[in-house]
Amino acid sequence: MIADWHAFHCVLEQDACRTGTFAPRGAIQGYTGQLMRIATWNINGVKARISQLEGWLASARPNIVCLQEIKSVDEGFPAAPLEALGYNVATHGQKGFNGVAILSRTPLEDIRRGLPGDPEDLQSRYIEAVVSTPRGAVRVASIYLPNGNPLGTDKFAYKCRWMERLEAHMRDLLALEEPLVLAGDYNIIPEPADAKEPAAWTGDALFQLESRAAWRRFLSLGLTDAIRACHPGPGVYSFWDYQAGAWQKNNGIRIDHLLLSPQAADRLVTADVDKSPRGTEKPSDHTPVWVELDMGA
DNA sequence: ATGGCGCGTCAAACGCGA
Numbered sequence: 001m002i003a004d005w006h007a008f009h010c011v012l013e014q015d016a017c018r019t020g021t022f023a024p025r026g027a028i029q030g031y032t033g034q035l036m037r038i039a040t041w042n043i044n045g046v047k048a049r050i051s052q053l054e055g056w057l058a059s060a061r062p063n064i065v066c067l068q069e070i071k072s073v074d075e076g077f078p079a080a081p082l083e084a085l086g087y088n089v090a091t092h093g094q095k096g097f098n099g100v101a102i103l104s105r106t107p108l109e110d111i112r113r114g115l116p117g118d119p120e121d122l123q124s125r126y127i128e129a130v131v132s133t134p135r136g137a138v139r140v141a142s143i144y145l146p147n148g149n150p151l152g153t154d155k156f157a158y159k160c161r162w163m164e165r166l167e168a169h170m171r172d173l174l175a176l177e178e179p180l181v182l183a184g185d186y187n188i189i190p191e192p193a194d195a196k197e198p199a200a201w202t203g204d205a206l207f208q209l210e211s212r213a214a215w216r217r218f219l220s221l222g223l224t225d226a227i228r229a230c231h232p233g234p235g236v237y238s239f240w241d242y243q244a245g246a247w248q249k250n251n252g253i254r255i256d257h258l259l260l261s262p263q264a265a266d267r268l269v270t271a272d273v274d275k276s277p278r279g280t281e282k283p284s285d286h287t288p289v290w291v292e293l294d295m296g297a
Numbered sequence: 298a299t300g301g302c303g304c305g306t307c308a309a310a311c312g313c314g315a
């Protein structure tokens with residue numbers, strides 16, 4: 001199985017890191033190192049988090065970053081300090097809520113804003129772009145899937161429709177047969193192992209049958225859950241609530257995901273969660289999740 | 298534990314998040 005091969009490969013990679021035989025992360029820059037690091041981060045307000053974002057970009061040095069919940073219109077997005085760090089910026093914002101963006105050290109091409117399938121949907125939750133590399137194009141999407149709470153409301157119906165539209169768009173993108181990374185805040189807890197206290201999420205839209213079934217349909221299309229492929233065990237989280245000391249108790253959930261097309265999964269080197277930003281002053285309640293693709297092979 | 302916390306909003310309580 002391809003997924004098993006990737007899990008095996010990731011174990012080898014981790015062993016290599018532990019024994020010091022693999023290049024440290026800080027040594028990898030641009031595409032010259034042949035590794036492309038792609039991250040996703042629900043920043044929960046880009047203007048409230050801009051200095052923290054700058055610091056994280058400077059240390060983590062990802063090639064591409066998908067942001068969600070920028071909570072800003074396009075004109076208000078603080079692009080200048082990010083461009084000063086060498087990033088190209090594409091945004092799809094709205095006033096007050098939602099909003100997504102893609103940052104890239106190399107130019108963003110074929111930028112598409114909005115998830116196809118419903119012209120009436122005015123919420124800014126999807127942006128997609130292509131980055132060229134010497135080994136061909138990589139398509140990247142920044143996704144902010146609706147929360148859907150509470151159950152039984154139009155909000156949950158909207159989430160279900162949005163997941164159907166996303167699945168349809170996934171089919172279209174997969175037909176291109178190119179490296180594709182669908183990254184973002186999916187607002188889906190895939191399995192009980194993805195929550196510290198799964199029972200506490202019963203009746204929540206993030207853990208509801210329809211959400212988990214949609215997730216399985218995504219995987220059935222042939223997409224690879226990069227974090228799951230590299231970390232088969234439980235206890236890998238990307239979100240901790242601000243309330244009730246959830247971070248201190250590690251009472252987290254995994255809802256930020258990177259789904260890879262077969263052509264991207266073939267290049268998967270490793271994937272992980274960077275928990276460090278969650279422990280700083282005034283953090284987002286989400287922390288970055290990233291994947292590394294070998295674009296040299 | 299019905300909330301707790303935090304961001305954004307025509308600016309003071311409120312909507313929204315997960």
